[in-house]
Amino acid sequence: MLLRCPVCQKELIRNGRSALCANGHSFDYAKQGYLNLYLSRGGSHGDSKESVAARTRFLNRGCYSFLKEHLRQLSEQYNHSVTVDLACGEGYYTAALAGDDKYGFDLSKDALKHAAKADPSTAYTVASIFALPFADSNADIVTTCFAPIAKEEIIRILKPGGIFIAVTPAEDHLFELKQVLYEQPYENTVDEIGLPLKDEIRISEVMHLDHEGLMDLFAMTPYFYHTSEKDRRKLDGLDHLDVKASFVIRICQP
Numbered sequence: 420m421l422l423r424c425p426v427c428q429k430e431l432i433r434n435g436r437s438a439l440c441a442n443g444h445s446f447d448y449a450k451q452g453y454l455n456l457y458l459s460r461g462g463s464h465g466d467s468k469e470s471v472a473a474r475t476r477f478l479n480r481g482c483y484s485f486l487k488e489h490l491r492q493l494s495e496q497y498n499h500s501v502t503v504d505l506a507c508g509e510g511y512y513t514a515a516l517a518g519d520d521k522y523g524f525d526l527s528k529d530a531l532k533h534a535a536k537a538d539p540s541t542a543y544t545v546a547s548i549f550a551l552p553f554a555d556s557n558a559d560i561v562t563t564c565f566a567p568i569a570k571e572e573i574i575r576i577l578k579p580g581g582i583f584i585a586v587t588p589a590e591d592h593l594f595e596l597k598q599v600l601y602e603q604p605y606e607n608t609v610d611e612i613g614l615p616l617k618d619e620i621r622i623s624e625v626m627h628l629d630h631e632g633l634m635d636l637f638a639m640t641p642y643f644y645h646t647s648e649k650d651r652r653k654l655d656g657l658d659h660l661d662v663k664a665s666f667v668i669r670i671c672q673p
């Protein structure tokens with residue numbers, strides 16, 4: 420496999436319920452099937468159980484399935500032997516991507532428990548996307564949805580000619596939700612990726628959300644942590660809201 424030992428960077432070989440390197444470093448697979456290669460001193464990292472649960476409930480409503488379908492088609496267009504999804508979360512998009520050998524990396528164990536159970540064909544691994552335990556120049560496609568772009572690592576792991584697909588919120592993504600929450604809602608800024616751009620695609624769809632759907636959506640946004648109690652209460656009385664989901668998909672070839 421293409422995973423590398425996080426201690427000495429040697430190749431990892433699977434041996435039953437463990438992955439071992441030639442220097443004797445050993446890592447056990449969790450019972451759900453993911454591997455933890457994050458060398459932390461314990462504690463929790465990545466998204467919490469609560470935010471994973473809210474996101475899973477929201478994604479299971481199918482509101483973002485048009486994005487998943489688009490990513491599936493895109494990944495099929497390109498050479499897709501080895502596919503790597505960075506900040507894969509519960510694997511909602513990862514599972515749909517084309518690839519004979521697929522890897523998903525995330526810092527959240529709670530997210531990877533879901534991912535590995537639902538999609539045993541992908542090697543889900545706990546690791547920082549900025550220090551990937553993954554071989555150089557071996558990925559055909561690397562993807563990142565709604566997460567920081569780990570540019571150096573993306574360049575390092577891609578094969579020559581390989582492609583990177585980044586999904587970020589478009590300017591008007593969830594604007595109707597922000598109009599409810601804030602006196603002066605601002606549009607998102609779409610930052611440059613900083614890698615040679617091959618194509619840019621914009622897709623959007625209006626979601627008809629009931630109160631529970633709205634609350635689950637809110638809980639998975641960054642606004643959840645940056646909104647005052649007073650502003651949060653504005654959502655309490657809302658039975659339903661039409662909110663536009665709007666994404667920029669950029670295809671880069673470093």
Ligand SMILES: [Zn+2]
Nearest residue numbers: 424427440444
């Ligand atoms: Zn090692």
